[in-house]
Amino acid sequence: MYAYDGTLDPWVPATREFMDTLMPETLSKRAASAMLMAAGLGNEKIVELTGMCIRSVRALRKLMEENEATSAIFAIKPGSGRKKKSKRQITERKHLH
16 A cells, blocks of 8 residues: 655645646645545645645545545535625725724
């Protein structure tokens, strides 16, 4: 069995940076994470290397373990996280305080 020793850590961000030129950042993070999962890395290490949040990594692992179709794994869906504030909203909020 393969045991990851960390020697390829610098390649992950470089590979992700390249993949970001080909696809949205969300998809490049998922693709990199899926490859790292297939290599046997744990969730925390994947979070460290890819920048995905732990919740997203766990959800991706679950989808992969349930043998979901690749199209389901790489579908971009609306998130449950906080929406980014527009510059106008931030400025208005500052003026209120």
